[in-house]
Amino acid sequence: MEKLLSEFSIGLFFxxxxxxxxxxxxLKKYAWKPILDAVNEREQGIKNALLSAEKAREExxxxxxxxxxxxxxxxxxxxxxxxxxxEIKQKLIDDAKNEANVEAKKIxxxxxxxxxxxxxxxxxxxxxxxxxxxxxxxxxxxxxxxSDDKSQMxxxxxxxxxxxxx
Amino acid sequence: MKNIKYSTSILFSLxxxxxxxxxxxxxxxxxxxxxxxxxxxxxxxxTHHLKDNHSYFxxxxxxxxxxxxxxxxxxxxxxxxxGLHIFMSxxxxxxxxIVESKGNFYKLNYDESxxxxxxxxxxxxxQVPLDFSITKNIATIILVAILMFFxxxxxxxxxxTNKGISSGLGRFFEPIILYIRDEIxxxxxxxxxxxxxxxxxxxxxxxxxFLNMLGLTPLGVNVTGNIAVTFSLAxxxxxxxxxxxxxxxxxxxxxxxxxxxxxxxxxAPIELLGVFIKPFSLLIRLYANIQAGHIVLYSLxxxxxxxxxxxxxxxxxxxxxxxxxxxxxVALLQAYIFTMLSALYFGFAVAEEDH
Numbered sequence: 462m463e464k465l466l467s468e469f470s471i472g473l474f475f476x477x478x479x480x481x482x483x484x485x486x487x488l489k490k491y492a493w494k495p496i497l498d499a500v501n502e503r504e505q506g507i508k509n510a511l512l513s514a515e516k517a518r519e520e521x522x523x524x525x526x527x528x529x530x531x532x533x534x535x536x537x538x539x540x541x542x543x544x545x546x547x548e549i550k551q552k553l554i555d556d557a558k559n560e561a562n563v564e565a566k567k568i569x570x571x572x573x574x575x576x577x578x579x580x581x582x583x584x585x586x587x588x589x590x591x592x593x594x595x596x597x598x599x600x601x602x603x604x605x606x607x608s609d610d611k612s613q614m615x616x617x618x619x620x621x622x623x624x625x626x627x
Numbered sequence: 628m629k630n631i632k633y634s635t636s637i638l639f640s641l642x643x644x645x646x647x648x649x650x651x652x653x654x655x656x657x658x659x660x661x662x663x664x665x666x667x668x669x670x671x672x673x674t675h676h677l678k679d680n681h682s683y684f685x686x687x688x689x690x691x692x693x694x695x696x697x698x699x700x701x702x703x704x705x706x707x708x709x710g711l712h713i714f715m716s717x718x719x720x721x722x723x724x725i726v727e728s729k730g731n732f733y734k735l736n737y738d739e740s741x742x743x744x745x746x747x748x749x750x751x752x753x754q755v756p757l758d759f760s761i762t763k764n765i766a767t768i769i770l771v772a773i774l775m776f777f778x779x780x781x782x783x784x785x786x787x788t789n790k791g792i793s794s795g796l797g798r799f800f801e802p803i804i805l806y807i808r809d810e811i812x813x814x815x816x817x818x819x820x821x822x823x824x825x826x827x828x829x830x831x832x833x834x835x836x837f838l839n840m841l842g843l844t845p846l847g848v849n850v851t852g853n854i855a856v857t858f859s860l861a862x863x864x865x866x867x868x869x870x871x872x873x874x875x876x877x878x879x880x881x882x883x884x885x886x887x888x889x890x891x892x893x894x895a896p897i898e899l900l901g902v903f904i905k906p907f908s909l910l911i912r913l914y915a916n917i918q919a920g921h922i923v924l925y926s927l928x929x930x931x932x933x934x935x936x937x938x939x940x941x942x943x944x945x946x947x948x949x950x951x952x953x954x955x956x957v958a959l960l961q962a963y964i965f966t967m968l969s970a971l972y973f974g975f976a977v978a979e980e981d982h
Contacts, residue, residue, distance in 0.1 A: 465854050472705075472759040473679055474855040477768055481834065481859060484772045489826035492779035496804060497825060499786035499793075506791065 595624070669929035671738075677849050677921060678740040680763040681716040684847075697721075702766055706733065706742065708756035716760070725749040731756075764856065767848045771837050775830075800833070807832055807966060815970040820977045824970065827867060831860060832966040839917060839958030843924075843951065851961070852917035854910070861910035864969045869902065872976035879975075905972055909965060916961050920954045 599617055683700035690696055701717035704726075712728040719726060722737035725745055733756065734745045744754040761769075782797025793801045812821040812828055838850045850856055878884060880898040883891050927950055930943035 468678070468854055469858070470679060470762075470853075470855045471757065473762060473764055473853060474859050475759060476761070476765045477856050477859040478862070480765070480768050480772055481830070481863065484775065484834070485826055485830045487776060488779055488830050491776070492783045493826045493829050495783035496779065496786060496801075497808070497822075499783070499791055500801075500805065500808075503791040 595621070665933055669926075669932060673922060673925045673929065675738070675740070676847055676925060677852065677918065679849075679853060680740055681719060681735065681742070681760055683763050683766060700766075702763065703761045704742065705759040705761065706756040707759060708744065712756070763848060764850045764853055767838070767841060767846075767850050768856075771834065771841065771850075775833055775837065779833075803832075804829060811963075811967050811970045815967070815974040816977060817974065817979075823871070824867070824973045827863070828966050828970055831863075831969060832962050835860070835913065835965050836959060836962035839961060840955070842917060842921065843954055843958060849917070849921050851913055852921050854914050857910040857914040860913070860965070861906040864909060864972060865903070865906035867969075868906070868972045868976045871973070873979075875978060876976045905968075909968055913961050913965055916957060920950075920957055924950050924954060 599620065681704055682702050685698045685700070687695050687697040687699075701715045704712075704714055704716050704719070706712040706728070708731060710729060712731060712733070714726055714728055718724065719733075719735040719742070722735035724734070725747075726733045732745045732747055732749070733742050734749055734751070735742050736751070741755065742758055742760075743751045744756055745751055778797055778800070781795060782793055782800060785794045785797055786792070788794075807829055808821070808825065812825055815821075816824055835851055838848075838856075842849055842851060880902060881895050883894045883898065886894065924947060927943050927947035931940050931947070934940045934943060
């Protein structure tokens with residue numbers, strides 16, 4: 462211990478302390494602070510870069526899933542549209558068919574009615590003509606056969622009675 | 628021949644700015660074959676090396692006449708003794724000359740590496756002036772400080788010029804800085820307050836590490852193995868710990884929560900003692916480790932000169948080699964431990980009450 466004390470040099474202690482403190486202050490300002498700041502900045506930069514990369518990846522993934530969903534939706538929509546179109550087409554065809562049927566029936570009925578009324582008219586016309594003809598024939602026959610009016614009339618009446626209209 | 632030596636010395640001094648001079652006295656018998664003289668001289672050499680020195684001694688050789696020619700860097704001697712006395716250490720001539728400065732006489736005690744006041748004839752009068760000399764250790768500290776400044780300033784600049792990525796030599800130290808932040812500061816001090824202590828921790832780590840490593844070079848400096856240096860470092864840890872301490876820290880020292888009153892009273896002086904012992908252990912640990920490492924390494928190298936046979940010499944060479952490798956590890960380990968424990972103490976000082 463005594464040897465240590467005798468070896469202790471105040472001058473060395475003095476200079477060492479001053480130089481060392483001076484060195485700390487100098488290095489702090491010109492070296493440690495810029496170095497540590499730069500290192501921190503770099504580490505922060507790396508961290509940020511990693512974070513933003515992660516974010517970008519997530520965004521990408523969500524974008525992809527979005528895309529898929531949209532595609533799915535579009536496909537569904539397309540399917541729906543096609544189905545609807547098919548249905549409309551079927552309906553149109555069916556409607557047209559029905560309408561045609563109805564129209565045809567109507568036309569047929571009208572035709573039948575016209576035929577009926579024409580037939581009736583023709584029958585009446587025929588009846589009238591037959592009556593006229595009959596009367597003319599009878600007149601001619603009677604003119605020849607019957608001399609008197611009496612016998613003539615009775616014959617006519619008898620004849621007309623026998624005639625049945627068909 | 629002497630002229631050639633001198634011209635080479637002048638050339639050296641021109642290149643390195645070193646002063647080289649021939650000592651007039653007879654040489655100490657460092658390379659005498661007698662092992663006893665060898666042993667004492669090696670012992671002296673080691674003890675001298677472990678101490679601080681007033682000049683930056685590199686090597687010496689002998690010229691033809693047996694004069695020692697020293698290759699060394701003279702450093703300024705600054706003494707405070709009723710006024711400042713400043714002169715270059717080359718004037719001391721390794722304790723063989725009396726230096727006169729402003730009417731006072733000084734002489735170096737070479738064995739103690741201390742400058743004493745003397746009378747005119749050079750007899751020691753038991754007076755030691757306050758010595759603020761830029762010694763070998765201080766010169767090394769300044770060198771390391773400058774080195775550290777440019778190294779880490781370069782690293783800081785490379786971050787800016789290279790868009791946040793370090794380049795150049797400082798790049799090697801970036802992971803170490805991050806290690807100190809992530810493995811020493813944050814776990815011990817906590818995420819919230821570690822930033823305030825980073826400057827000290829980083830500076831102390833690299834300072835101690837570099838000085839430890841320099842101590843293993845042939846420059847032969849022993850800075851961190853000097854009690855004054857470790858004391859200064861530990862004192863800073865002590866001051867920072869206690870000046871930044873919060874209420875909780877002092878509460879744990881003087882009135883330990885969660886124990887009976889009697890134990891509280893017993894614990895208070897122990898804890899108070901602990902406040903001083905903690906940094907004291909820091910200063911002793913670093914000092915003793917580096918000092919011991921130097922002694923062992925130098926002794927093993929010295930053994931090579933004491934042994935006269937090949938087996939002993941090669942054995943001590945292998946030992947010295949392995950000890951050197953271990954010392955490189957110790958240099959890093961001691962810097963780490965000093966930083967780690969400082970961070971731990973800072974952590975105690977700012978710990979929040981949460982248990």
